[in-house]
């Protein structure tokens with residue numbers, strides 16, 4: 183671009199990632215770079231390239247403190263809070279992933295189902311017929327309550343809510359463009375606020391770790407992490423626990439809230455599928471909260487969730503960094519090159535998914551993609567450790583919500599996908615609550631969602 187050069191491309195990507203990625207893919211195909219002739223920012227879109235980038239974590243690493251755009255001091259609270267599993271590599275990552283994997287084993291995760299059901303019930307029983315609410319806000323509040331309860335062992339009110347707000351505030355600030363653009367620690371500037379917030383959050387998380395250590399029997403993820411030991415009998419240090427606790431909270435709740443919101447949006451715009459799903463839920467569960475063992479009796483719910491994560495994946499793109507000079511297929515890339523891959527684009531390749539822009543849960547009756555063709559949770563040795571948790575949480579919440587309420591969007595609602603990395607409707611999702619019986623009306627939606635969603639109906 184004139185004057186601003188490649189920074190212009192970067193800004194276009196940052197302001198509207200989906201449109202930018204779509205254009206790049208349409209124009210250049212399965213691989214493209216941010217700047218013609220330079221390999222320091224590269225975008226890949228096909229399963230073949232996804233596989234190359236995701237199977238060799240020693241060559242394509244995750245962004246750590248050194249490669250992160252966030253500036254942080256060597257011995258700072260910000261650096262310790264930032265040291266979550268996703269921001270480390272090599273032996274350190276392998277060791278800590280094993281310990282986290284032990285804490286997030288399936289049987290431990292499934293034991294959280296009654297807590298999730300109770301929190302969902304509490305939220306949905308407070309709603310009133312005809313009430314208007316923003317479903318995105320509601321889903322955020324609910325997934326945050328689930329995160330503070332299951333990850334940290336805190337009650338959803340008072341202390342839990344305060345801790346949740348502090349974590350959320352830190353997360354919003356650390357990834358804010360203003361704090362990134364001007365990393366100067368002077369009173370009044372956003373970066374200074376980030377330092378103060380980091381000190382406060384670190385003190386709060388340390389206090390929580392001390393209390394959980396003293397209890398020694400907790401079943402929340404933090405308590406299990408504290409008790410986890412590697413082959414040599416070594417557990418995580420307090421500093422390591424601070425990074426992992428913060429990351430687990432961040433990883434777990436905004437993503438799941440986004441996925442739930444998009445799923446409800448897709449159901450509102452497809453009343454026939456909503457009706458079939460409500461029939462399946464009420465026919466099987468008869469109004470009861472779903473026990474985890476009954477989820478296997480809800481095949482349409484499974485297809486709806488899978489299809490929603492295909493069409494509107496919460497994490498639209500993710501990136502890796504070349505550990506040294508590498509050859510990506512026939513292209514030489516310098517050390518430190520960023521390689522962005524996008525589930526969003528891969529999930530819309532017509533050679534993999536027929537009529538890719540259509541919400542069509544029944545495609546999953548016969549569709550069986552490889553992990554590099556369907557990757558809402560990434561793929562390979564660094565795939566999301568909470569995928570099982572997220573799938574269970576989404577299904578439990580949807581089953582509880584749709585047995586009680588039918589959210590209806592006002593016809594003509596404007597929906598624009600937004601969010602830099604975690605996708606969500608820019609202006610929330612305003613809905614009115616109707617009774618679950620009967621068929622929802624057909625509605626028209628406007629906004630840029632129309633460019634990425636084909637509402638003409640599933641193939642016959």
Ligand code: HEM
Pocket residue numbers: 244267268269279282286430433434435437438441495496497500558559560561563564565566567568569571572
């Ligand atoms: C719909 C919800 C979620 C989505 C879409 C999602 C997606 C992702 C993605 C794309 C990654 C990056 C993987 C990579 O580096 O290649 C990731 C990593 C991770 N996620 Fe999730 N996630 C979700 C929910 C959760 C939950 C609920 C938890 C915790 C209970 C969780 C824990 C993690 C962890 C620990 C990692 C780091 C793995 C590693 O670096 O080895 N995620 N997730």
